[in-house]
Amino acid sequence: MTSPQIRSGAAAATRPPLHDVAHLGHIELLTPKMCESLWFFVEVLGMTETCREGNSVYLRTWDDYEHHTVKLTAHETSGIRRVGLRASSQAALEARVAAIEASGLGVAWKDGDPGIGPTYLFHDPDGHELELYWETEWYAPPDELKPSLKNQAQAYPGRGVCVRRLDHVNYLAQDVPPNGDFVRDVLGGRVTEQIQLDDGTISAQWLHFTNKGYDLVYTRDWTGTRGRLHHVAFAPDTREDIIRAADICLTTGSSSRPGRTSTRSSRRSSCTYTSRAGTGSSCATRSPGWCWRRTGARSPGPRPNGPRARPGA
Numbered sequence: 001m002t003s004p005q006i007r008s009g010a011a012a013a014t015r016p017p018l019h020d021v022a023h024l025g026h027i028e029l030l031t032p033k034m035c036e037s038l039w040f041f042v043e044v045l046g047m048t049e050t051c052r053e054g055n056s057v058y059l060r061t062w063d064d065y066e067h068h069t070v071k072l073t074a075h076e077t078s079g080i081r082r083v084g085l086r087a088s089s090q091a092a093l094e095a096r097v098a099a100i101e102a103s104g105l106g107v108a109w110k111d112g113d114p115g116i117g118p119t120y121l122f123h124d125p126d127g128h129e130l131e132l133y134w135e136t137e138w139y140a141p142p143d144e145l146k147p148s149l150k151n152q153a154q155a156y157p158g159r160g161v162c163v164r165r166l167d168h169v170n171y172l173a174q175d176v177p178p179n180g181d182f183v184r185d186v187l188g189g190r191v192t193e194q195i196q197l198d199d200g201t202i203s204a205q206w207l208h209f210t211n212k213g214y215d216l217v218y219t220r221d222w223t224g225t226r227g228r229l230h231h232v233a234f235a236p237d238t239r240e241d242i243i244r245a246a247d248i249c250l251t252t253g254s255s256s257r258p259g260r261t262s263t264r265s266s267r268r269s270s271c272t273y274t275s276r277a278g279t280g281s282s283c284a285t286r287s288p289g290w291c292w293r294r295t296g297a298r299s300p301g302p303r304p305n306g307p308r309a310r311p312g313a
C-alpha cells in the first residue's frame, strides 16, 4: 500500500499537502436513540435540520456552505459510519481515486447523498469508511434562515452552542503509522504533530490537508480493535463560546470536561462533551487556550515543516 521510498524519505515527510483534498466535508453518525440524538444536535449544539430521507436526518452547522454537515442515521448501535472529504477539483478527485485504487483500499463509486455528487467509497488501513467527492450543492437557506451578511451561509441560529463548522475527526486505530502514511501518501495530507512514546511507538498522529491544524487524527486503540471512533469536533466562533458550551452541556445533562489544547500554532481551547444518547462530540476553537499535558514524549519531528513538538510538553 505505502511506498517504502516515500515512507522512509525525509523529503516526503516534510512536503506540503497536495491540496487535492480541500477539506473535511461531512460525517455520518449512527444512533440507536434518534429522538434524543436529534435533540442533542439541534437544541444543544444548535444545528439546523436540512432534510430527511429514509432512516436518516441531515443536519448542518450554521456556516457550512454545503447541504449538510452531519447525516444522522437510526441504527441498532452508535458509532460513525463514514467521513466525507471534498476534493479541490474534478481532476483532484480523479487523481486521488486513482491513488486509492492503486493502494488496494478502494471500494466503488456510488450516487452521493442529497446535495452531493458522484462519490467514491474507500477505507483507510484500519477499516474506517471514507468517501471522496467534488460536486456539491451550495446551501440555499429558506427565507427565515437567510443571513443579513452575504458572506455567511445561514443566519446565526442563536440556539444552544451554535457550532459553526465541522472541525476534525479523531479515529482510534489498532496501529497509527499505516493510517498516517495512507493519509499522507495516498490522500495527499501531512502529519502536523505526533506523539512518540519512550519505546519509539507512534501512538497518535494529527494530519491536515490544507491550512488547518488538523483534519484527521489517529490515536492508538489500547484494546487493539480496528475501525473505532474516538470523537468528532465542531468549532463555534470564539473561545468564550467554549465556556458557554460547557455551561449549556451542564444544564442539559450532557456530560462535559475540559479538552486538551493543541500544540499547533492555531492553539485551540476545547471542551469535550457527550450526549445522553451516547454520541460523543467535542467543540474546539482557534485561540490561545488551556494548558494540556500528557505522558509520552513528543517526537521532535523533521524541520522546518514536519511534525511539530512543543518544548517542555
Ligand SMILES: [Fe+2]
Binding pocket: 168, 170, 231, 232, 233, 282
Ligand atoms: Fe479533538
